[in-house]
Amino acid sequence: MTGEWHKSTYSGQGGNCxxxxxxxxxxxxxxxxxxxxxxxxxPADAWSSFVAGVKGGEFPPS
Incomplete structure (x- = not known):
């Protein structure tokens, strides 16, 4: 795979990212x-829906 990989800015140093x-x-x-x-x-549309759901609180942290 080519291209740049990005980790969430919310990721700490715990390694669970x-x-x-x-x-x-x-x-x-x-x-x-x-x-x-x-x-x-x-697929791009599925990822966009997932991100919108996370931002909208559909997947509360456990």
């Missing part, structure tokens, strides 16, 4: 502790 990489038609997501491991690809 994901990184995302925006692409033209999808967003790639991986575990920051395993950068050579598997990558999940989400």
């Amino acid at each position: 994901i990184e995302a990489q925006a692409r033209l038609t999808a967003t790639a997501v991986r575990d920051s502790k395993d950068p050579d491991g598997p990558v999940l690809l989400f």
Whole structure:
């Protein structure tokens, strides 16, 4: 995969993070502790809906 990976600014130094990489038609997501491991690809509209849900409080922190 090419391109720049980004970690949330809310991520601390605990290591329990994901990184995302925006692409033209999808967003790639991986575990920051395993950068050579598997990558999940989400269609752009699905990722946008997920982010809107998080921002709207649909997924409260546990």
